[in-house]
Amino acid sequence: MQQSLISERNASKAKTQKIFDELDALTNVDEHLQFAGNIIQRVEIPNIVRDEIKQRINHIQKRRTDPNLYLAVIGEFSSGKSTFINALLRDELLKTSVLPTTAAATKLRYGSNLEVEVRLKGTKPGIFKTNGNSKKITVPWLPGVKGINNREFIHILTAKDEVAKDVVELTITHPAPFLGNGIVIIDTPGTNATNSLHGTVTSKVVENEADTAIVIVPATIPLSQSLASFLSSSLGPFLHRCVFVITRFDQIRQREQSQLLNDLRSRLVEQLGIKPPILYTCSAQVVIDDISGEEEVQPHLIVWKERFEQLESLLINRLCRERSLAISENVLRLLTRLLEQLDGQLRSQWEDWLLVQ
Template structure:
């Protein structure tokens, strides 16, 4: 790995001599972006997936409670930034019309009145506000920026989870979701987790999206087959993982991908373990917990590599 500071200093010293004014301005902007990222002590982990890949459940499992609700249709047209270790649940939201709100569990009247007046939806608490702005299609697609701070310490204090917009191949409802996801992975995230559901592991549409938009970032992504409690037996689970690994290697050209089969549902409170899952449930819980520990460790060491 090369010396980032020395490299930036060298580029700055020669860009005006060897580059056009337009290229020089573009390089200057890129240098400023890198310097800004170096000063940011936070580590950014993007979570990517097609619609119905289990993205909301997966993020809820990382947090240890149900924050995000599964949507019936692709909704949020912006990336959502989630941090933990807050004293109380709080959100910052910017809508496409320029309306801005900062609210908490004890102070959400302004955004409640805004949503009621504009969309005729009454939110009785901040949890319903989050549900509406992330899973109600007519509201969520009008959100341009959202940050959520949650209590709890399941994820390290300096790590930010980025929930990227889910995309539904062939649907006009996703607007610019793919471009937003691409920008997050290329310019903001220090690492990314790509989710693919076990019933359609590494689908052709997902592979096409990844190759077309994230090709130069795929080597630093982790791949997760979700809903891994649903296959009937261990043999089927192993077959699904083998198939997903083959598709990643052949379709994406990634040798020895970091691939895991996980069940986020096992990490969330349930009244009772589903019938017939009593044996596999604690095993999948342990696998997910180990995956989390490993992910935080890997993320800590990835930032300098990404900048390089």
């Protein structure tokens, strides 16, 4: 399957290269970045604004040279978000939980071995790294981290509240074929947490890092009011970059599936103004059950394995298409912010000049 996904990605990149070239020509990204850099050197603007613009320019330049494709996964607690990511990895790596834990995004990128890099705050802040051979990880100041392996360490960092609260940034390398396509999955905090920081982190990931964002919607709870409110208030400007994956679809009776999709599509149009909403259906749990062997997959459910593989191919194609658009949007936001600041600065100088006349 890995070779097939790589071949499809290469074919998609070839088809979209012309679009990328035309987009770069249309937006003149390099010229705009150079213009922004020249302006902040010549015009008197507040240092805090100057530093912000410099950081954004550096971020865009770094992103343009980064060959990876970034896929954010968004969902409420108990929506099946972790199960979906585990299915992409073909590994029960992330622990499913109904409770809010870390407010940090978790990045999963390709590596030949399972390894962890975590940046911590708290009484002993800093970066802690493991390697593929780490079998007796011990961090004396972290509860429960004594003589454990990488998998257990990941579970504690992401699902044990007294540890997760101090996680600032978490990166996991994993040998999953899906990640081997140059894809970085960003697991965002659950959106229905009482901690407002969860929503802030998620919106920043979609705005600044993700090429495409998957919104997980369980078929058993199609578009809860809390999820709709979050999408509208926090992700409104970026909804065009989102695709909606309806999980647990195997739990819906076949005669009811079409109606459910039609109703959900209508609600996305009416409540969020998405035209047209992109919907995919899947059953990630069937994929996990097939891998683990703990639950026998009934013959009538095997089709969901095949549909999940098709979904993976569709996601890779979309990531290739959206990358250039996401970078261009960042440039346009940078220029808008810069021009707004320049406008305010010039107005202030004009008013000061009038006062001395």
